[in-house]
Amino acid sequence: MKYTVVDSPVGPLTLVGEDGMLSGLYMHEQRHRPPQERFGEEDPAGFGAVKEQLAEYFTGERTAFDLPLRLHGTPFQRVVWEALREIPYGETTSYGELAERIGRPGAARAVGLANGKNPVGIIVPCHRVIGSSGALTGYGGGIAVKRSLLAFERAPELTLFSAPDRTLT
Secondary structure, eight states, rough: EEEEOOOOTTOOOOEOOOOOOTEEEEETTTTTTTOOOGEEOTEEEEEHHHHHHHHHHTTSSSSOOOHHHHSOOOHHHHHHHHHHHTTTTTEEEEEHHHHTTTOOOHHHHHHHHHHHHOTTTSSGGGGEEEOOTTTOOOOOOOOOHHHHHHHHHHHGOOOOOOOOTOOOO
């Protein structure tokens, strides 16, 4: 396991990798963030593709990520996380709709719990899931970050975020 911390428009992001695959992307104050000592050794020069794709996302050039992921979770969590990746950029869905998509229509709460344990926020876009009333519900990185990510995806031309040199440090 290796990790690095990069600055981003939503604050510091800790990238965690295992065997050359991304296994974690954690915001500084994220709920369900593992203890720092579980991230392995620091590798500030690593994670080039992840940094590049995040920079492209935050400048509005990228709408989907193409990175090898190693996500640790229960089989149900992994099904939910895969379904999250199918929510189109700039769109939202509810926990109930997501439960129906995975063939578990009565499991909206379980979907919400799995969503909250997503270890690779932004890249696996759990911020695109909202309450059935349209209200913004919990987000591991905080509601303000969720609101910013959704607003940015709906109107990237407003450039709410910028990474002028296209690299995250």
